[in-house]
Amino acid sequence: MNPIEWLFDAQLQIGTQTILWREVVGNAFGIASAVGGMRRKIWAWPVGIIGNALLFTVFLGAVFGTPNPVNLLGQAGRQIMFIVVSIFGWVQWRRSRDSAVQVAVVPHWASNRTRVLLGLGLVAGTLVLTPIFRALGSFEPVWADAWIFTGSLLATYGMAKGWTEFWLIWVAVDIVGVPLLISAGYYASAVLYLFYGAFTVIGFIVWVRVHRRAQALTLRR
Template sequence: MGWLLDAHVHVLGADVLWREIIGNGIGLASAVLGMNRRTAAWPVGMIANVLLFTVFLGGVFATPQDTDLYGQAGRQVLFFAVSAYGWWRWHANRAAGSGAPAVEPRWATGRERLTLLAATAAGVAVAWWALTRLGSFGPLADAWILVGSMLATYGMARGYVEFWLVWVAVDVVGVPLLLRAGYYPSALLYVVYGAFCVVGFRAWLRLRRAPQPATDPQLEAIG
């Protein structure tokens, strides 16, 4: 498997792993599927998680970027777990809805927002403490990226429209961190992700505002 770990391309004077390029490309494909409320978004994203986990532990796998971003690597593990939940939830929604979309976009309630805000504050504090002691690069920024990513992924599974905005906030912090750490393809894709999340937010907002049919079209056809 050494060839898979070492395969890279030389770009602008730097060695860039093919795993990083391919993993981020697959991650973008997962985001596109998620915007279109396709259940396949979850298993596709899980493939990207596996690849990117090895990328962000550059020191462990002795790759060109020898900086370990433990928060970035750890979030791939958590992504995998939360994605399994999202896959199950969207599949169950589709099965129960007799052909209905896997999720119906909605705003989180005030109580849900307060709960998530408290969980985020606690999560960032704990992650910052842990990542600092692990020696992670940029521990505070890495802590927010880790916790914010989990919040956004959970929000997507639940159908919260706000999850797109959380992703934008993650990208704003992630781009400078990844540039400083030398993960240039990931930084570039974070910029693309940020723009895409704005598009996704507008798409889900339109779905949320769209008038719902008063009756089931299938029942009307029967009548």
Template sequence: MNDLLAAHLTIAGHPIAWSEIIGNVFGLASAILGMRRKVWAWPVGIIGNVLLFLVFTGAAYGSESGHTLYGQAGRQVFFIITSVYGWWRWQQHKEHDPNGVAVEPRWATWRERAVVGVLWLAGVAILTPIFRSLGSYDPVWADAWIFVGSMVATYAMARGWVDFWLCWIAVDIVGVPVLVRAHFYPSAVLYAVYAGFVIWGFVVWLRLARASTDEAAAGAAERVPS
């Protein structure tokens, strides 16, 4: 296991762990499957989460591939937990949907957005001093922002909210600079790729949500007696 985790490429004098590269490939595959509303998005994502957890805690046990980012590592644990929930939720919806669709995208309500926004900011405020005491990489607030934002985005994806793509944009804007400074280059590149991919996914889910709303409106109109 140690040999596996230590295996790396050296690019421009910087060691890059194969586990980081492979973990991010699984992460990207999970995002693509999620955009296409495939249940397989969740188990594929779990594999990537396990690999990336080992990557981001690497410095704690002697790895030279980068600094320890407790927020980045901790969010992988949450991803696994939430992925189990999302996996179950999407599978249940698929089994009961007449068209076999795993999720029907919709916008979150204003109440749901308000709750998520408050929890996001509160989580950053609470976790920043905790991550700092653990020795997380500066700026520590950014690590906390990425951690909480990732939790929010993953939960919103499990719920089928179109808003989850916008949450990922907010995470990516902060995440790319932090990962570059901490020398996690494959993860930084993936975040940058996500920025474009997230916009694409947002458009796809937005169209699906609108189509679903139009279909529901048409069905309601047909039920109204003339």
């Protein structure tokens, strides 16, 4: 069996629960990408894309015949969205890279207008996608799946633009994501979402401090 076949079929049995190793590995790549994003490293984007590809197969449990026959269409769909937006972010960060400090972007606050648009976009996207995901057979509560998809899109786009607020959008995603994943039986992802929740708060604080230091250096010049 080659490594790809092993990764696709390998399972971890904990009590009565079966967890796919590719769910664990995919989320591990996601954590590595989050660390790279906090440090503003370009490699965060390709690493995240690998994790997205793995998790896409995990969240279509009924399609790929996994031990957990539950489809979370928002979770699966957002992996495709992540790949598309990550390519945009990868290009964006490469263009704006500061070679002097070896980081790809300088964190900054979004404008008040942008913040309002982000909030409205999160609510509107959830309302629009909920009936669509329900018609396609997504796991209930479908609004939570739609919320996670919309928030993930906005947060990833915000990261690409260098808006410090993108970390707070991730917090909103994690708050809804943990109970949804537990109820759907995706326990490995739920545990890692708890980690993400704590990590996003740390990431937000780090980016705020970097932004303040950048402002202070600008004022001294």
